[in-house]
């Protein structure tokens with residue numbers, strides 16, 4: 002019962018008793034190791050037990066109060082990290098469980114990685130220790146009012162002045178104003194600013210520069226710098242804790258050595274020198290963050306699913322016969338068919354996120370050894386998985402709100418705020434459509450290279466099996482045949498390859514490659530999605546090949562893996578049928594099997610969300626409480642609303658009383 006925060010009666014005890022597996026062992030499978038379970042649990046409890054980290058009234062705060070509360074929590078978190086001498090792993094988890102977006106996310110998540118990835122050793126030695134001690138606060142200032150997706154279109158300039166050995170950073174137009182960077186509006190003292198490098202009269206394109214924005218004495222903007230917050234955002238509470246900012250430069254001078262010079266340099270004389278590395282490494286910070294966003298997707302999704310599953314087990318509607326008990330809504334087949342694929346997706350994203358982290362680390366090691374061959378694969382995987390997992394997670398959180406009926410719409414359910422915080426993940430760090438088009442570009446290149454006999458590797462290795470995959474027919478004969486991983490993998494591979502080849506063939510009929518790509522872009526998106534879904538399914542199967550310990554754990558994960566795959570097959574049936582990978586009969590058999598799998602998950606559902614090991618504090622939901630004591634909590638929560646501070650509302654005297662006393666009369670009556 003590691004996750005209980007309080008509560009004396011366990012209203013979900015009956016549900017927990019029906020589980021067919023060892024929940025503690027599942028916690029290990031979910032977290033990755035016993036150590037990970039222990040440290041997650043310890044950090045989550047540390048946060049939950051500290052009154053400064055309370056968040057139950059967050060959605061009722063004004064923007065200014067919310068921002069100040071975020072500053073307070075960030076400072077307190079840092080104090081605890083220092084006092085308790087937490088490791089980096091512990092500190093990251095503590096911040097995660099504080100669960101309030103703020104400038105620290107960008108400081109640690111983008112500013113520091115940008116300097117580490119793009120700064121020389123000397124620059125790292127100078128800046129990273131200051132950032133680690135919070136002597137400076139940094140953000141990532143790339144996006145402008147006029148351009149976000151099109152990084153090459155950014156307009157801010159950094160012009161080298163050889164007379165003073167400085168760059169002059171300038172915002173030449175309104176649209177060149179930096180716009181959106183988190184932490185920029187009010188908190189950051191420094192930024193990594195992306196600007197067009199101009200030297201000796203030539204524009205060398207986008208490069209990164211470290212620029213001080215605010216005084217370290219009184220926090221006022223430095224001369225020539227205009228700074229502010231860009232205004233309120235979607236939802237109450239939610240992402241409004243973040244000071245997304247606007248920044249303009251009026252010929253601001255910075256020393257030459259504040260250009261991040263790992264990839265290219267400007268000499269004292271103003272000569273531009275590009276190192277022997279791919280230009281795309283400039284985008285390295287984005288690749289790093291996209292990888293972390295995939296891991297975040299499983300966190301946000303599992304959180305929503307945990308709330309919806311627990312509440313669905315408590316909530317009863319209809320079904321009472323002769324005074325018997327009503328039906329738990331979790332027993333309705335429709336509820337299961339909407340909810341269990343989301344539960345399965347949470348596990349699928351967790352494991353693919355784990356794999357992506359491994360891939361990223363592997364690619365980084367290769368880059369250190371000057372092997373750049375896996376960079377395109379890393380870009381395609383991070384872009385594609387970021388896109389598919391965040392889009393599905395945003396949709397799933399909203400579905401979980403609906404699965405909780407009316408109460409899901411209350412802030413106290415935790416779901417509206419979770420949705421509002423989460424949904425920009427579909428846009429930031431690369432708009433999901435723009436990123437899928439990058440995957441499609443990678444796929445088209447891979448298909449075109451097949452003809453020249455180049456053997457694809459990594460996640461596109463399956464394309465090398467083109468002779469077979471273009472003509473194979475699924476051998477599935479019974480619903481049970483769909484439990485065979487090879488049968489599932491074959492149809493997912495065939496679907497992805499056939500969709501990619503169809504696109505490539507249609508593009509080749511266009512007057513030019515570029516026109517064809519543009520014309521076919523809606524189809525290319527679907528092709529990219531099919532490829533990414535194949536990766537997720539494959540990585541789930543690969544996870545099942547690993548040593549998974551604990552009674553019944555592997556069986557549960559097998560069920561979830563099959564649900565994830567067959568749910569996708571059912572959802573995208575049109576793809577599988579139109580590419581001839583399966584017959585309508587086989588599609589129907591997949592659906593039949595899906596129903597059987599849902600029945601197997603049902604007695605395990607509550608235990609499967611318990612395995613996420615979330616505290617009530619982190620879930621922040623009266624519906625998702627561990628003890629299931631939903632109704633008293635809902636009732637009590639309502640009284641905390643500021644509207645209930647007085648019995649007679651403000652405004653009664655001015656606006657309600659005159660109406661009720663009919664002092665304003667219709668002349669005709």
Ligand SMILES: CCCCCCCCCC/C=C\CCCCCCCC(=O)SCCNC(=O)CCNC(=O)[C@H](O)C(C)(C)COP(=O)(O)OP(=O)(O)OC[C@H]1O[C@@H](n2cnc3c(N)ncnc32)[C@H](O)[C@@H]1OP(=O)(O)O
Pocket residue numbers: 100101102103106141143144149150151152153183239281282284285287288290297301376377380418419422423428429430431432435439442446
């Ligand atoms: C209630 C509380 C609940 C809490 C819940 C928890 C939820 C989590 C909350 C989290 C809280 C806080 C976290 C906040 C995090 C927010 C961070 C957001 C930060 C940002 O958004 S920063 C800005 C990001 N911007 C972008 O991503 C821009 C997107 N655009 C691009 O990436 C590029 O411009 C492009 C689209 C890739 C196009 O670039 P370009 O025109 O240069 O390139 P081409 O298309 O011509 O391609 C050329 C060539 O380069 C290859 N390539 C492109 N990109 C890369 C890359 N990154 N790596 C390697 N290679 C790359 C491309 O494939 C081409 O190759 P080819 O020539 O075809 O071989």
Ligand SMILES: Cc1cc2nc3c(=O)[nH]c(=O)nc-3n(C[C@H](O)[C@H](O)[C@H](O)COP(=O)(O)OP(=O)(O)OC[C@H]3O[C@@H](n4cnc5c(N)ncnc54)[C@H](O)[C@@H]3O)c2cc1C
Pocket residue numbers: 107141142143144147148149150151180181182183240245425428429430431432433434435438
């Ligand atoms: C909450 C939040 C936090 C952010 N934090 C930061 C930050 O810290 N630092 C930072 O630098 N930036 C930040 N950003 C900016 C973010 O990275 C950009 O908003 C994002 O990359 C999308 O770019 P855009 O706004 O230019 O969208 P646009 O590109 O203008 O998108 C508009 C529409 O056009 C479509 N579109 C664009 N190009 C194409 C194309 N080639 N083909 C087909 N369709 C296309 C898109 O799909 C979308 O539907 C943040 C944004 C948000 C919302």
